[in-house]
Amino acid sequence: MKIKHIVLASAVLVSVSSFAQKDELKKLKRIYEKETPSANDLAEYKANLDKLSTLATEESDKIYYNFYKANTPGIEVSTLGTAPTPAQLEKILTPKTVSDYAVAANATLEYEKKSGKKVLTDEITKDITMLNPMLVNVAVDLGSVKKYKEAADVFHSVYLLDKKDQDKLYYAASYASNGLDFDNALNYYNELKDLNYSGEGTVFWATNKSTKQEENFASKVERELFIKSGSHEKPRDEKIESKRGEIYKNIALILIEKGKVEEAKAAVAAAQKANPNDESLILTEADLYLKIKDYDTYSRLAAEALAKNPTKADLAYNLAVISSNANKIEDSEKYYKKAIEIDPTYFDAYLNLAELKLRSDVKFVEEMSKLGTSEKDNKRYEAIKLEREKNFKAALPYLEKAVELKADDESARKTLLSIYNALEMTDKYKALKAKN
Known part of the structure; x- marks a missing residue:
């Protein structure tokens, strides 16, 4: 009788615990599904997570607890309104929080696929679609300030959220390599190799008439629709070579x-x-x-x-x-x-060939700066000066052709102006300068 009473009491405790955790999960789901959660919602969300942390013992409860916990940064971002600043996003969507979300989201999707019960699958899928461009912007911003390893981590997390988007794995590998994170870079490149990823394709561009900016389209058909509507013009295709x-x-x-x-x-x-x-x-x-x-x-x-x-x-x-x-x-x-x-008409070949010819100029300038004013040094100075002029003249036709091919290329123009100046080709210098 006493044993039975103890067992019965334990059953009651388990039952109360089970009801409690189901209640916390319902509250978390309600806030998670809100389009624009408030600061109060965020506080309630965190409070329910704290309660659930000691109650989640079954596999399903652990899966959902881990997901909701990993989704906390997403709720925080949602409370910032429709246009959070890059600084706000970078503070909340760190490489670790994004990685944690990717792992938890994938675990939840796999669990629901296994169990056959789609509790959060549709919402997660929708969120991933919305998050993708936001996370890509975070990764690009990290890369722009040379936080290559962090950018790689974010791109890899984006790939984990949608493994069909193999381009993101390629970017993760590239950034990891730039960040000298060779172990991860090698893992990512090997995965790309196993996937037989090539990255080949075609980008469909057209110019927006109102903004005068080029924009790309998902397909040729989509671009044609915009051109026919009159909003875009000047279509062009850009082939992406195999990577x-x-x-x-x-x-x-x-x-x-x-x-x-x-x-x-x-x-x-x-x-x-x-x-x-x-x-x-x-x-x-x-x-x-x-x-x-x-x-x-x-x-x-x-x-x-x-x-x-x-x-x-x-x-x-x-x-x-x-x-x-x-x-x-x-x-x-x-x-x-x-x-x-x-x-x-290979512009880059002309420009680089000119640069190749001009490389030795650094050596000439260094030697000239070390010379004194003795007769011997003066003779050497004149000899080097002649060598420099000879070198400039060798590079000149390639630079002139490069500028002819791309008159608006600032690097080619500046270098050609410098050579005209050094060779005292005043008329040509003034003529090119006037075209600025």
Whole structure:
């Protein structure tokens, strides 16, 4: 009898506890579903979470408690009105709070899919759609102030909320790499590799007549509707090239950074086997051997790549950039000239070739500044001056062509003006200056 009484009392306590936690969950759900919760709602929300923290013992209660707790920043943002400032968002939607929400939201969606009871699925799905652009802005703002690791964490959390949006995983990998968070960057790049992500596609642009700004559209059909309505004009398509080569290159570079050269070579070989028609991987392999200072293999691969694709101006240009970064000036000049030969309107090739020619000017200026006033030094000064002029004249035709192709490019114009000035080409200087 006594034992029975004890058992009965325990049953009553369990029952009271169960009712209590169901009540707290109902209150949390009510506030969560409000479009514009108030500051008082937020206080009540937190108070109910505190109560539920000791009551949630069953799997379902733990799942929902964790979700509502992780959603607290979302309620805080909602109390700020329809236009919270970037500073307010950054303070509340930190990489950790976003990551916690992503984990809890996914756990809730998986639980409801398993149980067959859609309690929050529709609301969570709607919230993710709304949160996505807001979180992307937070990540971009973090990246703009060089908080690369934090930006990567936010982008990865956005990807976890919608794994169909693989572009966000790519951005997470890029920012993690920029932030020297190589472990996470490698994990993200490897996941992209396993997903066979390429990032290829087409961006559909048109100019808004009222704002004069270009805007992009989800599809060609959508853009056509706006053009037909008369609100937009000047449609153009922008092709996005495959990012596979870049992904495998970065995997290889990170492995090299970690001292795993053979793994890097194996990763590139596997990439080429899996994607035999991806031309960007040719550059990846060449770049790999350049990084490990195997110049003979690099030169052979570069020559092979160009022989296979003799009409690819971009390939020649990219090989020039790779060579330039490795300070292989002769190779770089050869490939820039090849790019120009293939495409005589290749602005960047002209500009970079001029920059290549002008690199040695730093050396000339440094030596001239160290010279004294002796007769020997004066002779050396005049000799260097002649070398500088010769160097300027070598760069001049490439810069003039670059400015001809893009008259509004400030970098090209300023450099050309400087050379005209240095060579005392007064008439040309004044004519170009007048076009400003």
